[in-house]
Amino acid sequence: MNAMMKQWGKLTLMEWVLMALLAALNGVATSLLSHLNQLLTSLGGSMLTSTIVGLYMIYGLLAMYIIRKPGAALFTYLIGALMQIMVGTSYGPWSAIAAALCYAVIVEPLFFLVKYKKFDWSMMLFTGVAMTPLWYIVAAFMFGYIHYESLVLVITLAIRCVSGMLLCGGLTKWLGDRLKHTRYVRPFALGREAMGLREKG
Amino acid sequence: MKHRDTSSAWAAGGWLHRIDPLTKGIWLLSTGFASMMTTSLAGQAVWFASVLLIAWTGAGWSLTRWRLVLGWCAGFGLPLIWFQWLVLPGQTPLFGSGTGRWFTEEALVLAAALTLRALVMFLTSIVFATTTEPRDVVAALVGKLRVPPKFAYAAAVALRFVPLLTREAEQIRRAQQLRTLTREKGLQARLGEVKQLSLALVRSALREVQTVSTAMEAKQFGRGARTQRRELSIPLSGKLFALLSCGAAILSVWLI
Incomplete structure (x- = not known):
């Protein structure tokens, strides 16, 4: 535990700023998607809204993809939650905190297990899927979805998993790979790895 | 004071x-x-x-x-x-x-x-x-709660950048529309638009990282005890x- 705390302390100021800006991007995405979200809620409640749920999960996973250190996803999600509380969130403060913790509790151990070295397509798509169920279960109790018909719950979970896989895992990997050779990520693990590979090649 | x-x-x-x-x-x-x-x-x-x-x-x-x-x-x-x-x-x-x-x-x-x-x-x-x-x-x-300043100020930085990045997102979206002139229809085209917009936005955010962190380092952020202007x-x-x-x-x- 002490070792983990020390690792968390090793996040540099630049990495904290990156995490903050990725959290800000989530705020922008939330604002851009708000009309679509409302339209989907009107047409098909939580079921249709679930189709875009992956887009709201990208920022923490992208921080982990770029920084590749313990705590990167946890702190990014928590910064995002705190920011949402400060500006006001449609689903309340508890949902912001709980969602952040539910995503982080999956992402952090998964990348800890692979020693922050495996960031290929299979790992990213799997992480995107794995992040989905825990928050869905917590939200089901929080917002009362648990009372819905079982079939609705299963279909919604399946939609969320696909959204998590493609819009979170897949899009994060795609974005990360497009950015890895740019100068913006050179101070971070992703950029350093890309530079190393290029030099070796 | x-x-x-x-x-x-x-x-x-x-x-x-x-x-x-x-x-x-x-x-x-x-x-x-x-x-x-x-x-x-x-x-x-x-x-x-x-x-x-x-x-x-x-x-x-x-x-x-x-x-x-x-x-x-x-x-x-x-x-x-x-x-x-x-x-x-x-x-x-x-x-x-x-x-x-x-x-x-x-x-x-x-x-x-x-x-x-x-x-x-x-x-x-x-x-x-x-x-x-x-x-x-x-x-x-x-x-009051003794939360590490790096965390609390990171949230403040995030909040500061939301309107700036939102404005930039709007500009990027308009520029993309001007390039294509007519909006393409279909799910694949829309997904393509989302991907391009996401990439442009992430790039804009990353561009700001160095500027903000350099400014914070110049102000000795994170070195020594922090004093509070507001009590x-x-x-x-x-x-x-x-x-x-x-x-x-x-x-x-x-x-x-």
């Missing part, structure tokens, strides 16, 4: 503006918790009414803001009630036996209760956000408000 939280723009509103963020935070979390634990329609209605009353007496909202908030509540709440009425099970059909297990009395009551719960969460959050200055939240987190005090009314909020939440959960 220490500076107390008396900025006129915020002190000019209702009584909630004069209460510190910590006690308001306690109200926010305890109301949310009690609403989550309440399943009855009457209980949710009481919580919803209490939040409306607090907002009406303390938030100092203009008529335009009230219209916006209530419009959002209707726009979000009515479709949600409808959808939940459709997917919640029940026994007593409201429109004769032809609809079977659908559109039942029990489902309607539960749908209304769950929608009110969502609205309580939304309203409390909006009341907190519109009556609390973000820099006071940061000062309270660092000064937050917790007034007696705030303490009472927090105590009442906790008491009401405990009573509500205990009554269930």
